[in-house]
Amino acid sequence: MFLLMPVDGFRYVRGEPCRFKRDDLERAVTREFTRRPGLNAIVLKAGTLDDPAQYGECQMAINASDRQAFNCIQEGLPIHDGLPPR
Secondary structure (H helix, E strand, O other), rough: OOOEEHHHOOOOOOOOOEEEEEEOOOOOEEEEOOOOOOOEEEEEEEEOOOOOOHHOOOEOOOOHOOOOOOOOOOOOOOOOOOOOOO
16 A cells, blocks of 8 residues: 655655665656656655554555455445556
């Protein structure tokens, strides 16, 4: 699970992460928390947060065409086989 955080709403309170970017991909993302080209948000993995519960409930399931049988999606949640339309 992950969430999108506006760039202006994100800051480190202690330390700095290691970052890396693959050289073999044309539109490679920078890994720390993910920074995608053209997206004015930072992609945060919920498991990296001290208290993920404070950010609310899941709003949608994406890339569901790749899900495995053990991946349970909450009933009533919008499901997208790929990324949702912009």
